[in-house]
Amino acid sequence: QTVVTQEPSLTVSPGGTVTLTCASSTGAVTSDYYANWFQQKPGQAPRALIYTTSNRHSWTPARFSGSLLGGRAALTLSGVQPEDEADYYCLLMQSNAWVFGGGTKLTVL
Amino acid sequence: QVQLVHSGAEVKPPGASVRISCKASGYTFTSYYIHWVRQAPGQGLEWMGIIIPSGGSTNYPQKFQGRVTMTRDTSTSTVYMELSSLRSEDTAIYYCARELVGGHFDYWGQGTPVTVSS
Numbered sequence: 001q002t003v004v005t006q007e008p009s010l011t012v013s014p015g016g017t018v019t020l021t022c023a024s025s026t027g028a029v030t031s032d033y034y035a036n037w038f039q040q041k042p043g044q045a046p047r048a049l050i051y052t053t054s055n056r057h058s059w060t061p062a063r064f065s066g067s068l069l070g071g072r073a074a075l076t077l078s079g080v081q082p083e084d085e086a087d088y089y090c091l092l093m094q095s096n097a098w099v100f101g102g103g104t105k106l107t108v109l
Numbered sequence: 110q111v112q113l114v115h116s117g118a119e120v121k122p123p124g125a126s127v128r129i130s131c132k133a134s135g136y137t138f139t140s141y142y143i144h145w146v147r148q149a150p151g152q153g154l155e156w157m158g159i160i161i162p163s164g165g166s167t168n169y170p171q172k173f174q175g176r177v178t179m180t181r182d183t184s185t186s187t188v189y190m191e192l193s194s195l196r197s198e199d200t201a202i203y204y205c206a207r208e209l210v211g212g213h214f215d216y217w218g219q220g221t222p223v224t225v226s227s
Contacts, residue, residue: 034212038154045204045220046146046154051213089154093212097170098144100154 002026002094006101011109012080020104021072022090028071029092035073036091037066039084040103046089050075082108111135113205113218120224126193129221131205138186139163142208145179145190147201148220155201159208160188195225 003025012018022035029035037050048057050066053073063079073090085108090101116130131143145157158169160179167179178191188205202220209215 036212036214038214040154045217046206047217048215051215052211055213057215087153091154091156091214096168098156098159100146100156103153 002097002099004090004092004099004101006088006090006104008102009105009107011107012077014080014082014108016080017076017078018080018106019069020075020077020088020090020106021069022074022092022101023072024092024094024099026094029068029073031068033073033092033094035066035068037064037073037075038089038091040087040089049088077106080108084108111207111216113207113216115203115205115218115221118222118224120226121195122227123196123225125195125225126191127195127223128189128191129203129223131188131190131218133186133188133207138183140209142210143179143181143188144206144208144214145177146204146206148204149198149201152201157190157203162188192223195223197225199223200225 005023035053038046040046049060054066065076067074087103089103112134114132119127121127139162144159147155160167162181176193181188202222204220205218207216
């Protein structure tokens with residue numbers, strides 16, 4: 001059973017930069033894992049932010065960027081805004097199945 | 110505009126089955142995959158499986174095999190997810206989400222709350 005691991009919580013100051021990561025128990029995450037990132041605010045459905053590692057949707061603010069970093073998928077927020085406070089989930093494809101990370105609760109303080 | 114609209118909330122006793130629908134509009138139904146994802150109260154997201162509307166093929170993770178069935182009706186652009194032998198741990202919000210082949214997830218439905226309680 002593949003496990004995908006994210007930081008449980010992170011705190012960032014408004015205007016700051018923060019990187020969330022997504023690791024796979026099977027080894028280094030590559031572009032073949034088709035990493036996706038989602039944002040979820042309380043009481044709302046998840047919203048897609050990044051697909052296939054680094055591609056932003058038309059609605060995704062430019063301050064969100066996706067990459068591969070040290071064998072993990074990464075989501076970097078630059079110039080964090082108060083409205084970025086939310087839960088963030090990564091999703092990886094592994095062995096013809098998709099697995100979510102446990103989520104990162106991002107606090108903007 | 111693209112929309113995925115769920116059926117309404119459900120309350121079921123343990124041991125029963127539930128069938129949830131997700132009606133797609135605003136795009137060519139057979140050109141995108143549909144995934145089902147659930148979220149228990151206060152918990153993270155869990156992938157339940159995929160259906161390919163063009164041919165109806167499905168893929169479920171081992172955890173749900175034998176208990177979940179995903180189907181589609183191309184005449185109404187609707188996908189269905191049926192979960193059987195419900196237990197209290199199945200209490201969750203169930204979402205459908207769209208994927209363009211190649212890992213491009215985009216739109217999500219608003220979710221259907223399911224409560225399993227006697």
